[in-house]
Amino acid sequence: MFSRSLPIITLLSFLLVTGCSPDSDWAMSGTIEADELPIAAETGGKVITLLTDEGAPVKQGQIVAKIDDSTLRLQVDEARAYLDQAAAKLEEAKAGTRDQSLRQGAAQVQQAEANVAQTQARSRQAKANYQRAEEQLQQATAQLEGAKRSLAYQQARQDEITRLYQDGAVTKRDYEAQQEAVSQARTQVEQLTAQVSAARSQADSAKSEMDAAQAQIGMARSQASDAAARLDLLQEGSTSYTLKALLAAETQARARLGIAELQAEQANIAAPHDGVILRRNVSQGEVVKPGSALFTMMKNDSLKLKVYIPEADLGKLKAGQPVEVAVDAYPGERFGGTISFISDKAEFTPKHIETRDERTKMVFAVTITLKDGLDRLKPGMPADVFLTEGGREK
Structure with a gap:
């Protein structure tokens, strides 16, 4: 502009x-x-890397920022799997149905259904692990807050004991005991701070595992559905209409893969022209929407x-x-x-x-x-x- x-x-x-x-x-x-x-x-997502700053020269096509593409890469893998399945079904339909193919198809259906059950079990376990990690995090956070309040109390008490000790109103033993109480309270805060950090990391890891398990359920169900449809096709035999439908499905799957790969590539933000960066409009870790201006260049x-x-x-x-x-x-x-x-x-x-x-x-x-x-x-x-x-x- x-x-x-x-x-x-x-x-x-x-x-x-x-x-x-x-x-x-x-x-x-x-x-x-x-x-x-x-x-x-x-494309939208979290900005994970900023590779240039204000005042820096850039070349056309130079990557200046990267957006988290982990979900987009999973979509590429999923689209490639759909394409492989569509191509395999089309090739088998062209080859014709045999008794061995029928037995293989039935076995694939059973295996796919077993995979669905296994992924569902993993998902339930991952969800339970996440809930447990969240409870531990909440418990550790509550303990940390209590320890901080205790430390504040002991520090205030130490100030009071120090004044009394300087005035001769308390013994040196009481003064040293209060110092030890403050030291113990501070140690407790440090230990609980480390526990909260570890608990938060565990909760984040458990959340990622839960999300991955949920995605695997969808893929396993899709594979089971495809296996069942493939078996039905083998049992009925391939007609010209079936072949046309399979050919269209393969074309659609190929286009879907191309779109997924393009979206994944768009996570790498490139400079449109040679020039100089005038302003940086986002920070690393910020979540942006499609069309958001990350930089302004001249x-x-x-x-x-x-x-x-x-x-x-x-x-x-x-x-x-x-x-x-x-x-x-x-x-x-x-x-x-x-x-x-x-x-x-x-x-x-x-x-x-x-x-x-x-x-x-x-x-x-x-x-x-x-x-x-x-x-x-x-x-x-x-x-x-x-x-x-x-x-x-x-």
């Missing part, structure tokens, strides 16, 4: 006469702008400058006319540019022009595309524009 900020403009004299010296060049002032492009996520070859000219001087410029640009950062040096656009609609001089007379003038926007100094000029630099000697109208 293009920067919408209105540059600070100063309209100076327009001196286009024959034989003008370089010191009397016609000059305008503005601010250098650049085309800004978002680097957006094509294209290397897109520096422009917008200035305004009075209506009376509009006929002295034309598109394609060469100009020179000077900035304060490089005194005595000028950079080449070209007038790329002249607005066909007039507008009032921007409000920040100071005098009342200047505010009432009608001006036209002129866009200048910079050709030189793209590696040194930066967006936001104030710049003066001069007509070159070769571009001066006589």
